[in-house]
Amino acid sequence: MAILPLRLGVNIDHVATVRNARGGPHPDPIRAAHLAVLAGADGITAHLREDRRHIRDQDMERLKRQLFVPLNFEMAATSEMIGLATALRPHASCLVPEKREERTTEGGLDIIGGHAHLRPAIQELKGAGIRVSLFVEPEVEVMEAARDLGAPVVELHTGTYCEAVAEGDQARIDHELERLRRAAAHGGGIGLEIHAGHGLALDSVRPVAAIPQIAELNIGHFLIGEAIFMGLDEAVRAMRAAMDEGRAQIV
Numbered sequence: 001m002a003i004l005p006l007r008l009g010v011n012i013d014h015v016a017t018v019r020n021a022r023g024g025p026h027p028d029p030i031r032a033a034h035l036a037v038l039a040g041a042d043g044i045t046a047h048l049r050e051d052r053r054h055i056r057d058q059d060m061e062r063l064k065r066q067l068f069v070p071l072n073f074e075m076a077a078t079s080e081m082i083g084l085a086t087a088l089r090p091h092a093s094c095l096v097p098e099k100r101e102e103r104t105t106e107g108g109l110d111i112i113g114g115h116a117h118l119r120p121a122i123q124e125l126k127g128a129g130i131r132v133s134l135f136v137e138p139e140v141e142v143m144e145a146a147r148d149l150g151a152p153v154v155e156l157h158t159g160t161y162c163e164a165v166a167e168g169d170q171a172r173i174d175h176e177l178e179r180l181r182r183a184a185a186h187g188g189g190i191g192l193e194i195h196a197g198h199g200l201a202l203d204s205v206r207p208v209a210a211i212p213q214i215a216e217l218n219i220g221h222f223l224i225g226e227a228i229f230m231g232l233d234e235a236v237r238a239m240r241a242a243m244d245e246g247r248a249q250i251v
């Protein structure tokens with residue numbers, strides 16, 4: 001099997017979290033984006049939340065103007081965000097569920113239950129030339145639903161796998177990895193491009209990088225945390241190396 005290159009998308013949301021803590025311009029998320037790219041990031045991901053708790057509208061505008069790598073605009077499928085995205089025209093948009101009270105994303109979009117509202121959103125974004133991905137749970141039937149909705153890309157939620165790694169629960173780790181492998185194989189088999197993300201860290205990334213159908217990992221919170229101790233350049237390079245080690249496990 002030809003092994004797909006594995007891209008790293010660096011999510012810079014939490015540079016903006018630190019910036020917003022004092023209300024000034026420092027640290028600048030766009031400076032972090034440039035440093036991440038220089039260190040080997042293939043793309044930049046930023047999540048413009050409805051409550052603007054971290055990334056702000058002007059951050060997205062500056063990223064769009066200044067980046068020379070793909071910008072992945074994470075957003076809820078609301079008319080406000082669709083309007084902003086179709087005006088900005090990033091390379092890609094990833095539709096994610098958002099609840100105002102959540103600390104962070106808690107899971108994938110429910111596209112098995114109520115997803116009719118997603119279809120026009122996907123069409124409108126595609127019509128603006130934006131590559132649309134859906135942030136979803138790693139389940140076979142979810143792959144089918146994503147394809148039926150007309151999304152070319154899915155991003156598999158790796159949060160429950162990462163929680164199992166943090167707890168050292170090997171049985172649960174094995175179960176979650178099997179979910180990811182099965183969903184990626186099925187989704188890839190029906191023509192979807194497969195991405196993955198949420199909660200990935202150096203101690204969890206390698207087995208996910210070894211899933212051959214996965215073409216992109218989006219990683220943020222861990223990298224920004226590590227950057228406090230070793231700098232963003234070194235953190236991104238370490239993650240890139242760990243991804244390459246995982247990829248090398250594909251036989």
Ligand SMILES: CC(=O)[C@@H](O)[C@H](O)COP(=O)(O)O
Pocket residue numbers: 011013014047049074096103104105135197198199218
């Ligand atoms: C969808 C996802 O897992 C993240 O990309 C998302 O950005 C998490 O939200 P916060 O960045 O607000 O934690």
Ligand SMILES: NCC(=O)COP(=O)(O)O
Pocket residue numbers: 011045155196197198199200218219220221222
């Ligand atoms: N979609 C996942 C992402 O962009 C980064 O998630 P995290 O690494 O900040 O949890």
